Amino acid sequence: MKRITLFLLMVLVVGVYAYTQPVIRIVDPWVRAVPPNMKNSALFMTIVNEGDEDDELIGVETDIARMAQIHKTVNENGVMKMVHVDKIEIHGHTKVELKPGGYHIMLMGLKRPLKEGEMLKFTLIFKNSGRIQIEAPVKRK
Numbered sequence: 001m002k003r004i005t006l007f008l009l010m011v012l013v014v015g016v017y018a019y020t021q022p023v024i025r026i027v028d029p030w031v032r033a034v035p036p037n038m039k040n041s042a043l044f045m046t047i048v049n050e051g052d053e054d055d056e057l058i059g060v061e062t063d064i065a066r067m068a069q070i071h072k073t074v075n076e077n078g079v080m081k082m083v084h085v086d087k088i089e090i091h092g093h094t095k096v097e098l099k100p101g102g103y104h105i106m107l108m109g110l111k112r113p114l115k116e117g118e119m120l121k122f123t124l125i126f127k128n129s130g131r132i133q134i135e136a137p138v139k140r141k
Contacts, residue, residue: 021052022055022056024047025050026047026132028045029043029122029136030044030139030141031044031139032044032139033138033139040065042061042071042104043098043104045067046089046095046096047098048090048095049090049095051092052093053128054092055089055126055127056089056126057070057126058070058125058126058127059124059125062123064120065107065109065110068107068122069084069106070106071105072085072104073104088103114138117139118138119138120135120136121133121134125131
């Protein structure tokens with residue numbers, strides 16, 4: 001009887017834990033096509049958290065650029081500029097759109113020219129969900 005009770009308690013705890021965790025889904029990732037002499041570009045996407053708990057995008061890794069940073073476009077006294085941010089919060093059952101003029105992943109120091117249509121690999125690093133690997137096509141938008 002004790003084993004059955006312990007088993008049922010473990011199933012309940014695991015079920016509740018699995019339900020409350022963030023469930024991150026990446027929708028429509030893409031990288032902006034830039035002229036061959038440009039050394040910077042940007043990665044865009046929509047991050048959907050289908051779970052109950054909040055999560056945070058805290059980093060990005062890629063081999064295509066020397067540095068990938070989370071940026072946000074802000075208006076300071078009528079001047080638009082990009083600023084580095086440490087994280088993007090994705091609350092449970094919400095989505096955050098990374099798009100031109102808003103949040104984006106700045107790709108600085110491209111190691112080679114980008115070709116429209118090619119697929120680039122990235123690792124997104126989340127506080128709770130860990131590392132998620134994605135591929136994003138290079139597009140003109």
